Amino acid sequence: DIQMTQSPSSLSASVGDRVTITCRASQSISSYLNWYQQKPGKAPKLLIYAASSLQSGVPSRFSGSGSGTDFTLTISSLQPEDFATYYCQQSYSAGTFGPGTKVDIK
Amino acid sequence: QVQLQESGPGLVKPSETLSLTCTVSGGSISSYYWSWIRQPPGKGLEWIGYIYYSGSTNYNPSLKSRVTISVDTSKNQFSLKLSSVTAADTAVYYCAQDISAAGLVGWGQGTLVTVSS
Numbered sequence: 590d591i592q593m594t595q596s597p598s599s600l601s602a603s604v605g606d607r608v609t610i611t612c613r614a615s616q617s618i619s620s621y622l623n624w625y626q627q628k629p630g631k632a633p634k635l636l637i638y639a640a641s642s643l644q645s646g647v648p649s650r651f652s653g654s655g656s657g658t659d660f661t662l663t664i665s666s667l668q669p670e671d672f673a674t675y676y677c678q679q680s681y682s683a684g685t686f687g688p689g690t691k692v693d694i695k
Numbered sequence: 696q697v698q699l700q701e702s703g704p705g706l707v708k709p710s711e712t713l714s715l716t717c718t719v720s721g722g723s724i725s726s727y728y729w730s731w732i733r734q735p736p737g738k739g740l741e742w743i744g745y746i747y748y749s750g751s752t753n754y755n756p757s758l759k760s761r762v763t764i765s766v767d768t769s770k771n772q773f774s775l776k777l778s779s780v781t782a783a784d785t786a787v788y789y790c791a792q793d794i795s796a797a798g799l800v801g802w803g804q805g806t807l808v809t810v811s812s
Binding site: 590623632633634638639676678680683684686687688689 | 730732739740741742744745753754755756757789793794795796797798799800802803804805
């Protein structure tokens with residue numbers, strides 16, 4: 590089974606900050622990595638698919654990079670609506686999610 | 696973009712079988728993959744499994760012995776059955792449209808299922 594880890598598990602940031610979240614797979618997953626945003630009481634929303642492709646309608650301040658085992662989600666300038674929990678998910682074999690990274694207000 | 700809606704009992708007794716249905720509207724279920732994901736209260740997301748419209752399936756190994764996902768293309772629905780439930784299966788259950796390498800693009804609103812006697 591492929592295991593996913595994320596770091597940090599939580600972070601505090603201010604509006605306008607550049608935020609970076611890291612996701613690591615236990616084995617190579619090529620570019621089969623997706624990122625989701627989830628706000629309390631809501632279903633997750635797809636942000637990035639195939640490691641670096643921006644889902645339609647998602648602001649360009651979100652970007653993804655990486656391949657193999659190490660991946661990064663970057664928010665270039667944090668906005669008030671971006672305070673949420675972010676999950677990575679591998680779609681190489683089954684669909685394991687990472688444990689999540691909660692982004693809250695500093 | 697399609698819309699998805701979960702339905703089913705909100706309360707299930709321990710040792711019984713949890714059964715949920717996801718109804719797809721605004722598009723045909725006869726393409727792509729269709730997934731179930733769950734989230735225990737206050738915890739992270741857990742992928743349960745998916746079904747292709749043709750009927751082929753792939754399940755989370757940790758749940759495989761208890762999970763069955765099926766599809767009814769005539770009703771544009773797919774379903775989840777989870778047997779021998781315990782309190783650990785209490786969660787919000789989501790259905791989603793799975794575009795394979797392009798991620799889970801559309802989600803239902805989720806339905807809370809509580810396992811309790």
